[in-house]
Each structure stands twice: as C-alpha cells, then as structure tokens.
Amino acid sequence: MSASDNESADEMSDEPNDVAVETISEPPSLTPPKSASGDTFAARVFTAVGGRYSISMRRSVQTVVLYEANRCLHNHYGHLKPFQRKTALLDTAKDLVNSLSFVPLYQRMEIMFRTAAGKIALSPELAWRRMKLINREIKKTICPKISKLSEGCSSHDELCEKFLQEEYNLHHSGKEDQKYHENWEFTHVNFFLAFRMYYVGGFINTKLPPARDPNPNRVVPTIKPIDLANLKNTEGRKRLLDRESASSFISEVMAEERRALLKEVKDHMEILNEFENIVPEEELKKRKKELFSSLPPIPTIEFD
Numbered sequence: 009m010s011a012s013d014n015e016s017a018d019e020m021s022d023e024p025n026d027v028a029v030e031t032i033s034e035p036p037s038l039t040p041p042k043s044a045s046g047d048t049f050a051a052r053v054f055t056a057v058g059g060r061y062s063i064s065m066r067r068s069v070q071t072v073v074l075y076e077a078n079r080c081l082h083n084h085y086g087h088l089k090p091f092q093r094k095t096a097l098l099d100t101a102k103d104l105v106n107s108l109s110f111v112p113l114y115q116r117m118e119i120m121f122r123t124a125a126g127k128i129a130l131s132p133e134l135a136w137r138r139m140k141l142i143n144r145e146i147k148k149t150i151c152p153k154i155s156k157l158s159e160g161c162s163s164h165d166e167l168c169e170k171f172l173q174e175e176y177n178l179h180h181s182g183k184e185d186q187k188y189h190e191n192w193e194f195t196h197v198n199f200f201l202a203f204r205m206y207y208v209g210g211f212i213n214t215k216l217p218p219a220r221d222p223n224p225n226r227v228v229p230t231i232k233p234i235d236l237a238n239l240k241n242t243e244g245r246k247r248l249l250d251r252e253s254a255s256s257f258i259s260e261v262m263a264e265e266r267r268a269l270l271k272e273v274k275d276h277m278e279i280l281n282e283f284e285n286i287v288p289e290e291e292l293k294k295r296k297k298e299l300f301s302s303l304p305p306i307p308t309i310e311f312d
Contacts, residue, residue: 038209039163044216049076050107056205058190061111063124063298065194068201069108070101070119070130074139075202077101079219092228094132097139103222114272114299124301143212145199151210164208172200273299 046052053072057065077100085093098120105111105119120135122128130138154167157174161167175197176188193200207213280295 038158038161038167039165040208040213040215041164041168041204043205044213047217048107049104049220050109052205053108054110056201059110061108061115062191062194063115063118063301064191065201066115066119066121066124067198068194069105069111071138071142071198071202072205073101073104073119074135075142075206076104076219078139080104080221088228089232091132091232094136095233096226096228098130098132098135099226099228100221100223101135107222112276114276117272142199142202146203146207150197150200150203154210158209165204167209168200168204172197 041056043052043056046055053069056072057069061069074097077097080100081093081096084096088096102120105116108116108119111119118124118127120130122130122134150171153171153174157170158167161170172188172193176186176192179196180186206216276299277296280292280299283292
C-alpha cells in the first residue's frame, strides 16, 4: 500500500460512524453496576475504583476517561475535520481528568501520559487510536467469556468479580483457592474498568446518565497544527523549520513542562513533611514513594 493509500485509510478510519457510541441489541437481565448511579463522571469512577486511587490504576482510568470523552463528543464529530476530532477528544479527556478531585493533583498529571515511566504526554493521534480500541478489545477479550460466567449472577458487579477470579486462576495455576488482590484488575486487564462501568453483561449500558462535557463551549483549532515532534523525520522539514530550530523548540517546551512537574512534586513533598508525627510513618513513606515515582526522567547531557 502506498503512502497515499495509508493516508486515505487513516482518514476513513476517522469517520464519525466508526467511533459512534454503540447501543445494545437486547436488554440485559443483570442489575446495572453500582457506579452507573453516579450523577457525575467523577462520582462513577470513584465508585468503580473502590473509592481510592493508586498509580497502578493509571492506564485503566485513562481508558475510561477516553471512553467518556468520546461519549461527550460523538454527536459533534460530523461537524469536525479528522484532526479537530482528535484534538477535541484529548482536550475533553484532560478536562475530565481534572474533574477527578479524589485523585491527588500530581497523580492527575500522570493519567494522560503515554507510559508511566516515559512521562511523555499522550498525543491527539494516540489518544484517538486508544479510544477506538476500547470497545473492540472488550468484545474480543472479555465478552466471549461473559456468557459462560453469567449463570447464577444477579448483577453486573457480581459478574465482574467472577470474571476477574476466573482470569486470576488462569494466570496463577495452583492458586485456585486464593482471591485475586484488589489491584490485579488494573495491572492485568487495562480495558476491564471500561467494561465494569459502561457495560451490563455483554452489552453496552444505554441507561447511563448522559455524558456532560466539562467545557460545553469548547473551541477547536481551524488549522491543523504542525507535529513538531516528528518534524525532523519529514522530507518537507526545511520548508517549515530547520533541524536545529525544531529541536530547540521541542527542548524548550519539554523543559518548561519538566520544571512545572518538579515544582508540583516539591510542593507536595513539603506538605507531607508538615504531617510528620501526625500521619503514620508508613503512610508518609508510601506517599513520598509515589511522589518520587512521578518525577520526570533525568535529562540527558551531551558533551562535545
């Protein structure tokens, strides 16, 4: 396939119909999940993760944030160009993350990273691709097993616990009598939190409260932005920016983001120090360890 064919295929995959929120074909007999009763997205996530947040939940929470952002925007995709849909999706996802007040601020900053270790922000293109994978992966990896497990279950939450136990037993032979630990679903099945929150049995739950965009007056760019991160690898780079200026610009942006994150971590560390002899030492150590893990990687220094 030629480069132009690839570009055409990518444009086709961005059509609104490809990302429209799907509906169930028949009513499920199970009671909806408890999280479905929440008035806001933040309340539903809070219930779904058990009223707590840990670093191990980062990718799972990113998944439901992208799913909810798509719910907020799917009626508007028809009026937007492909690059505008991707930009709007990521912007909406970031706003939804900021609404999760039960997640510490310094950890909220990490949710939309590409990887926890890399500390690189998710791009609009990658956010779009990850969003499109959610229902596809749920139908491929979870739904085929659900029908065999639903017998005897009265609620979706009960079915979820049964599924997780079966998966745990499958990955830990010889430990069938041991219950999976509380973070196991977040570290092994990234898409499961979306299944827990947005499905009832093997079908998408259409009785959820309508999605609410945190910024209903959202403005999207009218001109496609230049992807400076990939600028040095394109043939037309000399017509836009030379190699040195592009590299300098990218380094400046990354340095600014790094300084902001370092200041955020430093401020939280000072707050924790004020709670010495008040909060149990083990809890303080745990919080400080989480802060340390959120630090950006040490920049590389090249010598002539």
